Amino acid sequence: xxxxxIGTGYVGLVSGACFSEFGxxxxxxxxxxSKIEGLHQNRMPIYEPGLDQxxxxxxxxxxxxxxxxxxxxxKGADAVFIAVGTPSRRGDGHADLxxxxxxxxxxxxxxxxYTVVVTKSTVxxxxxxxxxxxxxETRPDADFDVxxxxxxxxxxxxxxDFMRPDRVVIGAESERSRAVMKQLYRxxxxxxxxxxxxxxxxxxxxxxxxxxxxxxxxxxINEIADLCEAVGADVHDVAKGIGLDGRIGKKFLHxxxxxxxxxxxxxTLALVRTARDxxxxxxxxxxxxxxxDERKRRMADKIIAACGGSVKGxxxxxxxxxxxxxxxxxxxxxxxxxxxxxxxxxxxIQAFDPEGMNEAKHMLKDITFxxxxxxxxxxxxxxxxxxxxxxxxALNMSRVKAAxxxxxxxxxxxxxxxxxxxAEGFQYTSIGRPSSPRA
Ligand code: UDX
Numbered sequence: 001x002x003x004x005x006i007g008t009g010y011v012g013l014v015s016g017a018c019f020s021e022f023g024x025x026x027x028x029x030x031x032x033x034s035k036i037e038g039l040h041q042n043r044m045p046i047y048e049p050g051l052d053q054x055x056x057x058x059x060x061x062x063x064x065x066x067x068x069x070x071x072x073x074x075k076g077a078d079a080v081f082i083a084v085g086t087p088s089r090r091g092d093g094h095a096d097l098x099x100x101x102x103x104x105x106x107x108x109x110x111x112x113x114y115t116v117v118v119t120k121s122t123v124x125x126x127x128x129x130x131x132x133x134x135x136x137e138t139r140p141d142a143d144f145d146v147x148x149x150x151x152x153x154x155x156x157x158x159x160x161d162f163m164r165p166d167r168v169v170i171g172a173e174s175e176r177s178r179a180v181m182k183q184l185y186r187x188x189x190x191x192x193x194x195x196x197x198x199x200x201x202x203x204x205x206x207x208x209x210x211x212x213x214x215x216x217x218x219x220x221i222n223e224i225a226d227l228c229e230a231v232g233a234d235v236h237d238v239a240k241g242i243g244l245d246g247r248i249g250k251k252f253l254h255x256x257x258x259x260x261x262x263x264x265x266x267x268t269l270a271l272v273r274t275a276r277d278x279x280x281x282x283x284x285x286x287x288x289x290x291x292x293d294e295r296k297r298r299m300a301d302k303i304i305a306a307c308g309g310s311v312k313g314x315x316x317x318x319x320x321x322x323x324x325x326x327x328x329x330x331x332x333x334x335x336x337x338x339x340x341x342x343x344x345x346x347x348x349i350q351a352f353d354p355e356g357m358n359e360a361k362h363m364l365k366d367i368t369f370x371x372x373x374x375x376x377x378x379x380x381x382x383x384x385x386x387x388x389x390x391x392x393x394a395l396n397m398s399r400v401k402a403a404x405x406x407x408x409x410x411x412x413x414x415x416x417x418x419x420x421x422x423a424e425g426f427q428y429t430s431i432g433r434p435s436s437p438r439a
Contacts (some may be wrong), residue, residue: 001025001183004073004080005032005177006103007067007121009034009156010046010262010329011151012083015120018162020064020188022327027073028066040065047328047355050056050159070103074110078180081149082131083120086266093269104131106136113402116172116180118147122267123209124274128171128200145177146370148200150207155261167194171203208274210286211267217252218259219288222295225255225432235432236414255431257338257412258295259387260323262331265292296334299412300341303384306410306429312346317380317404319373320387320413322356330359334412335386342384353377354389377403388413397424 002025002041005016012028020026030036037043058064067073074080074097084099084256100123104373107117117135119128132146143155148171153161168185172178178197179303189195196206225235243250267290275282323333330336333356347365353360357369370376373395377383383404385392393415401407401424409421411430421428422436429435 004077006116014158016267020058022174022346026064029073029311031071033068036066036068037389048158049326064204065180070106070108074107075112078156079116081118083119084120086123088269091102092145094273104134108135110145111142114143116145116147118179120149120151124270125201125204145174147172147177149205167196169196169203169206171198171200208267208271210353211263212271214252215259215264215268217287219291221253221255228432257299257334258292259334260334265332292413296337300338303410304345306408307382311342316342316350317376317383318349319385319392320389321353321360322387325387325389328355328359331354331361350376378430379405381406382408385411385413
């Protein structure tokens, strides 16, 4: 089998590399020549653990290649995957599908022989039909089928999520296209991975319903955390106590500053818009969106309150800038709201992130970027943890206390224990757990 993967971002590059690991011949296409040039030198355009090795192995095996020439990549391909960006459209929150439709048109012009055109990007319900219309209009003679095959990859664990998925969802409406997709996913089929075959619209909706449900589950535990703080309960014990119920499940019950990233914020907004447009509003998800938006502002207030009600003229050490650990991705990261809010309240910020610094330097202004965690703490009046990188969990608390000019810690990811922090003499505030006495 040979496929073309259009787009070499978090979805396209990981999916292309994993398909080549399955033994499929893959040509990844990107308009950005510098990205393709970098990939030819095994320089990854994104940080994803294990991706560079996976790419190098499959390039060496001759199953994976990169090009800017979409036409050549599409020619003779059994399937062409559209894995381009679908960012939130400015102003109204709908998904911007211009890149998807542009790719569909270019693919139409290049198709020769029966080809399955697959939407891998997260696209609103109805996009597959529109892609079908564009291709038919561009090339009435083309012999093709459109398929929806949404991804469920989490950044930081994307390769594992592709290789060992809970399920594969395929919206395919002809025997020929189903046969091609079964062949492509044969490796997973052989290890009995559930494959859900359904219609285009249903497949597209499954993706949005999954992400919005997960966003709602996170928002639920965040609100329960607030209640825990009010009644003196421990949110982790609540999460454990409910998560052991098979109907609830223990994953995605970690309280924090609210969800961010390139998916949940845009997908919740896009589905809410689609639902409203179709006269079937999703009021639960509308509430989830507003709670999550308001939460990021409240997190800055939490830090300011821990500093006695004012951070004016104070230095705050910030550990973690990316939207989650094990990624360099800063898109919709909570730090993009919390840091400016602290600066607006008069704080000076010194910050460190293991992988996100390059991205953060374009997105956060007037902060001191430090080379490591301990350096970040030097002379700071308080420490705020925004992203739960493992290296922060292992910090030596005596060194932390010696570096800070006041033992004030606000841990928005609950990476430390209130008991241990109180024993070390910190004024420790976290999420959904009793705070230690004021220093
Ligand atoms: C998500 C979905 O998990 C994935 O299936 C989909 O394909 C893409 O979107 P991703 O955005 O990479 O993946 O990260 P994820 O691990 O889901 O975290 C999203 C946000 O939720 C992050 O800001 C994270 O900090 C937050 N989160 C996640 C919580 O606050 N609590 C949790 O328990 C889990």
